[in-house]
Amino acid sequence: MYEEWNKIILGEEPDHNSHLKCLFGDNINRELLLHIADYVINNGQLAAANENMQVDGEDCTVFALYSPEDYIILQLTGQSIKEQNNILSIFPSSRGGRITEITITNIQEYGNGYEAIITGEIMNGKKTISFFDTNYFEHKDEIKIGDKREFLIVAYAYEAGILTEEQRIVKMNPDVMKAMAENLGKDMESMYPEIDISTGVAFEQHYDDCPDDGEFQSPVLTDVKEVTVAGESLYNIPMTLWQDLDDETIAFDISLYARTSFFESKPSIGDPLYGTLWLIGRTKS
Numbered sequence: 001m002y003e004e005w006n007k008i009i010l011g012e013e014p015d016h017n018s019h020l021k022c023l024f025g026d027n028i029n030r031e032l033l034l035h036i037a038d039y040v041i042n043n044g045q046l047a048a049a050n051e052n053m054q055v056d057g058e059d060c061t062v063f064a065l066y067s068p069e070d071y072i073i074l075q076l077t078g079q080s081i082k083e084q085n086n087i088l089s090i091f092p093s094s095r096g097g098r099i100t101e102i103t104i105t106n107i108q109e110y111g112n113g114y115e116a117i118i119t120g121e122i123m124n125g126k127k128t129i130s131f132f133d134t135n136y137f138e139h140k141d142e143i144k145i146g147d148k149r150e151f152l153i154v155a156y157a158y159e160a161g162i163l164t165e166e167q168r169i170v171k172m173n174p175d176v177m178k179a180m181a182e183n184l185g186k187d188m189e190s191m192y193p194e195i196d197i198s199t200g201v202a203f204e205q206h207y208d209d210c211p212d213d214g215e216f217q218s219p220v221l222t223d224v225k226e227v228t229v230a231g232e233s234l235y236n237i238p239m240t241l242w243q244d245l246d247d248e249t250i251a252f253d254i255s256l257y258a259r260t261s262f263f264e265s266k267p268s269i270g271d272p273l274y275g276t277l278w279l280i281g282r283t284k285s
Contacts, residue, residue: 012111016091022156040076062137097152130211131279151281157258160275168198198272201243217274
């Protein structure tokens with residue numbers, strides 16, 4: 001059935017300035033962009049290339065350079081044409097991620113022709129996610145709606161924080177409690193007036209213009225580590241993006257990379273994390 005869907009064309013290009021804010025905060029300016037481009041060009045390595053591309057109607061090679069860090073990186077996507085190299089985009093990326101089998105249900109290609117957002121089903125169809133495909137240009141002629149492919153999935157935080165003690169408790173509306181009691185055939189006295197949401201897991205993507213963005217809440221799963229990219233410090237926070245309500249052993253866990261400045265101290269196991277994120281992925285080599 002997915003084969004009947006068509007590629008949706010988004011705007012000309014994604015807003016990578018907003019993605020770079022996941023690393024550099026609000027300090028995005030021309031000087032910084034030139035600095036990080038120079039950093040990747042002089043210290044990075046060629047990671048992917050497609051010699052049979054067209055950009056702005058011109059036959060060319062599109063390639064990706066990765067900055068030298070071991071895991072999370074800056075990626076520069078460039079164009080080689082008529083013995084000249086041009087920068088097309090630069091954004092936070094990753095060498096690795098959660099290995100995830102995805103049944104592709106939609107491909108939203110940007111007007112530039114070399115970048116796209118992929119939507120697909122994970123966990124045997126139990127959850128649908130959308131993510132920015134960092135190396136779409138590399139396989140755009142091969143990837144099809146209906147395909148099953150393995151991608152490496154990670155997330156960067158636009159904003160993140162830990163729920164306060166007050167935020168962790170939600171007081172039930174008396175009218176809602178009464179309706180619930182009636183539906184369950186119970187007395188009002190047996191209903192809990194408060195709900196502790198600190199262990200809850202939630203992830204929603206509902207932005208039509210940015211399908212790869214989302215809002216989340218999840219407890220921190222394991223020890224948090226600090227990493228750096230181009231001199232910027234981030235926390236690698238293991239979290240749950242989706243939890244099967246019928247079977248707690250089935251969950252979709254990923255790494256969230258969040259600026260250390262979002263937190264007063266390093267998050268601990270069990271801390272209820274919340275915020276907004278950018279979901280990215282690339283095909284598993």
